[in-house]
Amino acid sequence: MTADRPVLALDGVGVTAGGRVILRDIALEVRPGEFTGLIGSNGAGKTTLLRVILGLQQTTTGTVTVDAGARIGYVPQKVLLDPDMPIRARDLVALGLDGHRLGIGLPSRTRRARVDAILEAVDAARFADARVGELSGGEQQRVLIAHALISGPQLLLLDEPLANLDLRSGQEVVALLARVAKAQGVAVLLSAHDMNPLLPVMDRVVYLADGRAASGPTADVITAEVLSDLYRHRVDVLHVHGRVLVLAGE
Numbered sequence: 001m002t003a004d005r006p007v008l009a010l011d012g013v014g015v016t017a018g019g020r021v022i023l024r025d026i027a028l029e030v031r032p033g034e035f036t037g038l039i040g041s042n043g044a045g046k047t048t049l050l051r052v053i054l055g056l057q058q059t060t061t062g063t064v065t066v067d068a069g070a071r072i073g074y075v076p077q078k079v080l081l082d083p084d085m086p087i088r089a090r091d092l093v094a095l096g097l098d099g100h101r102l103g104i105g106l107p108s109r110t111r112r113a114r115v116d117a118i119l120e121a122v123d124a125a126r127f128a129d130a131r132v133g134e135l136s137g138g139e140q141q142r143v144l145i146a147h148a149l150i151s152g153p154q155l156l157l158l159d160e161p162l163a164n165l166d167l168r169s170g171q172e173v174v175a176l177l178a179r180v181a182k183a184q185g186v187a188v189l190l191s192a193h194d195m196n197p198l199l200p201v202m203d204r205v206v207y208l209a210d211g212r213a214a215s216g217p218t219a220d221v222i223t224a225e226v227l228s229d230l231y232r233h234r235v236d237v238l239h240v241h242g243r244v245l246v247l248a249g250e
């Protein structure tokens, strides 16, 4: 795997399910060490696209190419952790190791060291022994990210991880993921309905509207011209106090 070879590439991908066209002609590339935002409003097709990449959703057209040997980590949307579930944060993270062939046969001291190191990397060491159900949303999100990272994936997919976080926790999770991307060369693909929390770190964007996508470097895609073309309707892109607003025009 080299820095200039995409770890993931989609070309002409379409999905029809339940008699409905959900995605059409999606093309995108994701590279090692890059942070890509998958942006779209409710129902735009973000989860479906992530499921396509995971091989859980059948495509009707196009190709999905994952670099040979690349492992994929996944943090699904809405993981419900029962407050009474008697599992500690460190045990949940260790499950990410056991669910993978990497985890089999590791001596317990090595396993523990791996779990500690990954909890440290996501700034979750201080609640390693707490029950996951009792942690705050932001803390749980860190544990779930550690769980996805422990098998050493080259591609990390996260489905709306900021949805239930306050602004501050959201910023912390985004900064953490950007660090992981750069330090470990992981390609991060994160879905969100609002791109603003991602702007400081987002190298590339896949902007979904009505099942179609515009994708590429953020500055090339988030323009009135490209988004008007995508929406097939005039939209304006406003930059206000460091935020980007996409507004329907006349």
Ligand SMILES: Nc1ncnc2c1ncn2[C@@H]1O[C@H](COP(=O)(O)OP(=O)(O)OP(=O)(O)O)[C@@H](O)[C@H]1O
Pocket: 017, 018, 019, 020, 022, 040, 041, 042, 043, 044, 045, 046, 047, 048, 049, 193
């Ligand atoms: N198997 C299916 N059969 C029929 N329709 C489906 C199927 N899977 C998804 N859809 C529809 O496709 C559309 C896109 O769904 P998807 O969950 O991918 O959107 P999303 O962008 O993740 O939305 P949200 O932000 O609300 O989670 C929705 O209208 C959904 O109802």
